[in-house]
Amino acid sequence: MKGMIVKDLRILLEQKSLMILGLICGTICLFTMKDPTFLIGYVTLIATSMGCVSCAYDEMNNGMAYLMTMPCSRTKYVIEKYLFAVAIGLIGWSLSIGLSFAYLFANHINETYLIMGESLGLLALVLTIPAVMIPIVLKFGHARSRIMIYILIGIIVAAAGVMSLTHLTSITVVKDEIVVYVIDYTITLIPRTLVLSALALAIIIFVTSMLISIGILKKKEY
Amino acid sequence: MIEIKNLTKKYKNFTLDNISIEIPSGRITGVIGANGAGKSTTFKAILGLVKPDAGEIIIDGKNVRDFKDEDKARIGCVMTDSFFSDTLRINDIAKIMKAMFKTFDEKFFNEKCDAFKLPRDKKIREFSGGMKAKIKAITALSYDTNLLILDEPTVGLDVIAREEVLDLIREYVEKNEDRTVIISSHISSDIEKLCDDIYMINDGKIVFHDDTDKLLFEYAALKMEEEEFDKLDKKYIKAYRKEKYGVECLTNQRDYYIENYPEMVVEKMSIDEMMMILIKGEKA
Numbered sequence: 001m002k003g004m005i006v007k008d009l010r011i012l013l014e015q016k017s018l019m020i021l022g023l024i025c026g027t028i029c030l031f032t033m034k035d036p037t038f039l040i041g042y043v044t045l046i047a048t049s050m051g052c053v054s055c056a057y058d059e060m061n062n063g064m065a066y067l068m069t070m071p072c073s074r075t076k077y078v079i080e081k082y083l084f085a086v087a088i089g090l091i092g093w094s095l096s097i098g099l100s101f102a103y104l105f106a107n108h109i110n111e112t113y114l115i116m117g118e119s120l121g122l123l124a125l126v127l128t129i130p131a132v133m134i135p136i137v138l139k140f141g142h143a144r145s146r147i148m149i150y151i152l153i154g155i156i157v158a159a160a161g162v163m164s165l166t167h168l169t170s171i172t173v174v175k176d177e178i179v180v181y182v183i184d185y186t187i188t189l190i191p192r193t194l195v196l197s198a199l200a201l202a203i204i205i206f207v208t209s210m211l212i213s214i215g216i217l218k219k220k221e222y
Numbered sequence: 223m224i225e226i227k228n229l230t231k232k233y234k235n236f237t238l239d240n241i242s243i244e245i246p247s248g249r250i251t252g253v254i255g256a257n258g259a260g261k262s263t264t265f266k267a268i269l270g271l272v273k274p275d276a277g278e279i280i281i282d283g284k285n286v287r288d289f290k291d292e293d294k295a296r297i298g299c300v301m302t303d304s305f306f307s308d309t310l311r312i313n314d315i316a317k318i319m320k321a322m323f324k325t326f327d328e329k330f331f332n333e334k335c336d337a338f339k340l341p342r343d344k345k346i347r348e349f350s351g352g353m354k355a356k357i358k359a360i361t362a363l364s365y366d367t368n369l370l371i372l373d374e375p376t377v378g379l380d381v382i383a384r385e386e387v388l389d390l391i392r393e394y395v396e397k398n399e400d401r402t403v404i405i406s407s408h409i410s411s412d413i414e415k416l417c418d419d420i421y422m423i424n425d426g427k428i429v430f431h432d433d434t435d436k437l438l439f440e441y442a443a444l445k446m447e448e449e450e451f452d453k454l455d456k457k458y459i460k461a462y463r464k465e466k467y468g469v470e471c472l473t474n475q476r477d478y479y480i481e482n483y484p485e486m487v488v489e490k491m492s493i494d495e496m497m498m499i500l501i502k503g504e505k506a
Contacts, residue, residue, distance in 0.1 A: 002321045003322025003323070005321070006320075006321040007307075010318065011307055011309060057309060058307065061303075062303050062304045063304055063306060063307055065266070065301055065303075066299075066301055067306075068270070069269045069270075069271070069294065069297070069299050069301075070294065071291040073290075221271060222272070222304075
């Protein structure tokens with residue numbers, strides 16, 4: 001697995017100019033929008049997506065066949081991909097939190113507690129992005145995976161649209177509480193519960209996705 | 223030792239049909255055949271990249287299906303159309319290999335890259351076909367293995383570079399006499415010079431297997447008129463082909479026909495010519 005990590009790091013380093021560009025854009029947005037949450041979300045999203053990108057690079061030029069001859073089992077290969085993406089996402093997340101706190105202190109803004117809560121919620125992104133991207137790239141390959149991701153976004157938006165039209169579900173914010181109506185049930189979530197629920201759900205999606213990806217790769221032939 | 227027993231793999235338009243190959247340790251075995259004959263599928267099955275529909279592959283007493291990481295670490299390979307991402311550089315590959323294989327010989331790797339004049343800080347994407355073939359071969363030979371699987375390792379190389387790569391393979395075998403090599407190539411002279419024995423695959427089936435020395439010294443082409451062919455003792459005729467001038471036969475007992483048919487034209491045959499008559503000709 002160590003060899004695969006080194007390989008992914010080397011591939012990632014090839015994208016360093018893109019990473020720096022993303023960080024600069026996020027920082028500019030922080031000063032123009034004056035919203036640290038946007039910076040944290042944006043940088044975390046870019047970093048986690050960058051962490052997943054090695055999967056597509058492995059697929060390119062039929063490289064997977066050669067990689068599968070290396071002393072790294074298919075299960076370990078998949079686990080490494082997920083952990084690598086999460087690690088890079090966490091680095092981006094930590095870096096953006098550091099920048100946000102520096103901005104808040106420099107401007108004497110005392111919103112540390114609020115930012116911390118929101119950024120913890122954004123950690124769900126770090127788990128959800130690889131959970132969505134990796135199995136799609138492994139199943140459909142580099143080229144078709146992009147189309148599949150667009151289709152998946154379409155399915156989610158369409159499903160949400162249909163559900164809102166049926167009035168079976170709705171989400172409203174009342175004061176600091178989020179009220180979710182599902183058919184005849186009403187769930188009231190305070191922000192802390194919402195963050196914890198989002199993280200718990202993201203962990204379940206992450207582990208399920210990893211197991212699906214292991215199944216996909218074990219069945220694949222090259 | 224590699225034992226391939228009744229290997230079958232079915233695809234929509236092609237079937238690798240009941241292939242059996244046995245390669246004792248310490249031998250260099252060549253696999254020849256036309257494009258799409260089944261050479262790469264056989265190699266991929268040995269490497270565990272495709273799952274056989276029937277049959278099994280045993281390497282040093284262990285089924286490939288049950289291979290662990292440490293077993294895979296003892297196999298080196300060159301694949302025609304697959305390698306590390308071409309966005310990487312040789313310096314990156316050295317670091318990856320060092321992390322991947324405990325036995326990776328960085329000194330050997332760097333020395334060979336320098337000897338082959340491969341730039342270490344240039345992306346593989348910018349390499350010529352020949353340079354890519356060289357780095358693939360050097361990478362496969364730069365860690366300690368028992369078995370080397372080489373699918374077209376000399377493709378795209380000029381005569382001198384080809385000889386250099388073949389020398390690397392010879393060097394690899396000389397270091398440890400138990401090392402086994404299985405190699406495919408379209409360049410029959412490479413196979414002739416390097417291999418102890420040769421398998422020929424055609425349309426998913428093994429059509430021929432013999433020692434290289436026997437091929438070179440006992441096999442021959444017999445050329446004759448059709449009337450002479452009708453009267454010919456066909457006991458040692460492997461295949462024949464009717465041409466405009468008469469009939470050309472492939473025999474594995476040259477001396478028998480020289481002694482018994484002194485008037486007959488008996489000519490040496492290259493492996494390519496043997497391949498042609500075995501594929502295009504008819505069995506006697």
